[in-house]
Amino acid sequence: MLGGSSGANYMIYVRGSREDYDDWANQGNEGWNWDNVLHYFKKSERMIDPAILNGETAQNHNTNGYLGVTRPDWKEKTEPLYEAFKENGHRILSDIHGDQQVGYYYPTFTFDNHIRQSTANAFLSPIRDRPNLFVLKNTLARKVIFDDKKAIGVEVLLPGGKVSEVFANKEVILSAGTINSPQLLMLSGIGPAAHLEENNIDVLLASPNVGENLQDHACVLLIVAGKRNIVSAVQNLAGFVHLDSFPSPVVAGHVALDRKQTYPDYQAVLFVEPAASLTASIICATVVGLEYSICNEISYAIQDRESLIVAMTLLKPDSKGKIELKNKDPLEKVKIYSGFYSNKNDLEQHARSVEDFSTIVNTTYFKSVGSELVNVNLEACKNFTYGTHDYWKCYALNMVSTLWHPVGTCAMGPEGVGVVDERLRVRGVTGLRVSDASIMPAITRGNTNAPTIMIAEKTADMIKLDHGISIEV
Numbered sequence: 479m480l481g482g483s484s485g486a487n488y489m490i491y492v493r494g495s496r497e498d499y500d501d502w503a504n505q506g507n508e509g510w511n512w513d514n515v516l517h518y519f520k521k522s523e524r525m526i527d528p529a530i531l532n533g534e535t536a537q538n539h540n541t542n543g544y545l546g547v548t549r550p551d552w553k554e555k556t557e558p559l560y561e562a563f564k565e566n567g568h569r570i571l572s573d574i575h576g577d578q579q580v581g582y583y584y585p586t587f588t589f590d591n592h593i594r595q596s597t598a599n600a601f602l603s604p605i606r607d608r609p610n611l612f613v614l615k616n617t618l619a620r621k622v623i624f625d626d627k628k629a630i631g632v633e634v635l636l637p638g639g640k641v642s643e644v645f646a647n648k649e650v651i652l653s654a655g656t657i658n659s660p661q662l663l664m665l666s667g668i669g670p671a672a673h674l675e676e677n678n679i680d681v682l683l684a685s686p687n688v689g690e691n692l693q694d695h696a697c698v699l700l701i702v703a704g705k706r707n708i709v710s711a712v713q714n715l716a717g718f719v720h721l722d723s724f725p726s727p728v729v730a731g732h733v734a735l736d737r738k739q740t741y742p743d744y745q746a747v748l749f750v751e752p753a754a755s756l757t758a759s760i761i762c763a764t765v766v767g768l769e770y771s772i773c774n775e776i777s778y779a780i781q782d783r784e785s786l787i788v789a790m791t792l793l794k795p796d797s798k799g800k801i802e803l804k805n806k807d808p809l810e811k812v813k814i815y816s817g818f819y820s821n822k823n824d825l826e827q828h829a830r831s832v833e834d835f836s837t838i839v840n841t842t843y844f845k846s847v848g849s850e851l852v853n854v855n856l857e858a859c860k861n862f863t864y865g866t867h868d869y870w871k872c873y874a875l876n877m878v879s880t881l882w883h884p885v886g887t888c889a890m891g892p893e894g895v896g897v898v899d900e901r902l903r904v905r906g907v908t909g910l911r912v913s914d915a916s917i918m919p920a921i922t923r924g925n926t927n928a929p930t931i932m933i934a935e936k937t938a939d940m941i942k943l944d945h946g947i948s949i950e951v
């Protein structure tokens with residue numbers, strides 16, 4: 479669809495930590511530190527939430543951008559949970575976008591007046607009548623066309639099956655995302671030479687890191703069952719009738735295992751569910767795609783009990799995966815090696831995160847509603863004592879899935895490292911940029927939609943400047 483994953487995501491709006499971007503800059507990417515990127519986060523944003531606009535983080539927000547951001551009022555339903563997190567030693571933040579970026583917070587979302595702010599809705603719709611904008615729908619880019627080492631256009635597959643060529647006046651910009659931007663580069667002859675040759679693709683430029691450095695947020699579901707309440711199942715159905723509203727309230731936390739640290743290690747996103755929750759089944763079976771037997775255990779455990787479905791995400795993994803071609807057919811899907819837990823430290827950290835979170839059931843509120851963790855009876859973990867560190871390692875290994883945040887496969891970086899430079903120009907050729915989540919040298923400590931939109935905002939300014947057009951500062 480137009481707008482890519484922003485048309486299908488859960489709309490959580492999180493920018494990530496100051497340290498994420500300072501780290502990008504420290505890796506040799508001038509112009510990408512926190513102070514630089516904050517300007518672009520603000521530029522695209524149209525913050526609507528009155529409490530944020532009147533609060534202590536107001537200076538980090540903007541009211542004039544294209545991207546509507548706000549949050550539903552779930553305070554009444556979620557307040558006891560925040561109290562429990564406070565009792566457990568966590569800070570409660572009115573907004574995660576202040577100077578303090580560790581704590582439980584009231585999450586913000588990319589929607590406005592019940593309308594999803596996909597990038598198509600937010601950014602394309604308002605300018606759809608511009609004479610210099612033309613969108614070819616249902617069209618597949620097959621490869622970039624080069625004149626020697628200068629990108630001059632794109633070969634496309636039009637609806638109906640005709641292959642055609644589109645030429646650029648100034649430059650070509652790839653924004654096909656972390657999975658497909660490296661595919662397009664490789665189909666165009668830019669990538670690891672041996673891999674291109676294996677696939678009978680003429681090598682235009684040997685660029686060994688195309689498709690490498692895949693990073694993603696490994697996610698493990700944890701279920702906390704609470705009080706019995708069969709009546710609320712009816713409310714749950716209502717959530718699916720009113721499709722312009724969220725089916726359930728959400729609570730989120732960015733947590734550091736070492737409480738003194740200024741940046742988080744894990745994110746916990748809690749979906750507050752009535753008994754017999756449909757959302758739980760949907761998250762289990764489709765969003766994270768767990769096995770039927772596991773989803774069945776969960777459904778059974780919460781059929782007459784309220785629950786929290788918790789997405790536990792390791793925010794800064796050291797593991798890396800990669801994208802490879804299956805063959806040179808542009809219609810063929812690529813091979814995705816997630817690399818989850820290829821660095822053993824990540825499994826340790828993820829297990830420690832689950833253990834850390836699970837202490838919440840010992841707080842006054844959670845005890846008062848009879849909460850307990852749901853044992854999903856994993857066959858593979860039956861030899862471990864339930865609740866021990868080794869058990870949680872086994873649990874993570876068997877429950878791990880993606881939170882759909884792949885980044886990094888056309889990473890920016892210095893000569894010899896980066897696929898693109900700090901102005902997102904593909905190194906070794908001219909007239910070609912990449913601008914999407916694939917250019918992140920390292921994953922951010924948060925959901926990746928807002929950072930990708932920030933990258934797009936910054937790219938727009940860099941393109942203007944490189945073509946002698948002034949920008950608003």
Ligand SMILES: Cc1cc2nc3c(=O)[nH]c(=O)nc-3n(C[C@H](O)[C@H](O)[C@H](O)COP(=O)(O)OP(=O)(O)OC[C@H]3O[C@@H](n4cnc5c(N)ncnc54)[C@H](O)[C@@H]3O)c2cc1C
Nearest residue numbers: 482483487488489490619654655658882914915925926927
């Ligand atoms: C299920 C899900 C839930 C998520 N939830 C959240 C969330 O709550 N909050 C958050 O911050 N992030 C979330 N994300 C992540 C976030 O949406 C992505 O990080 C972000 O949208 C990435 O943007 P992108 O432009 O890099 O890539 P994409 O959004 O993948 O866009 C790439 C576009 O290129 C098109 N394309 C690819 N190849 C070609 C080709 N050859 N020719 C023509 N077009 C092509 C695709 O169709 C797509 O439209 C979620 C993602 C998913 C999938």
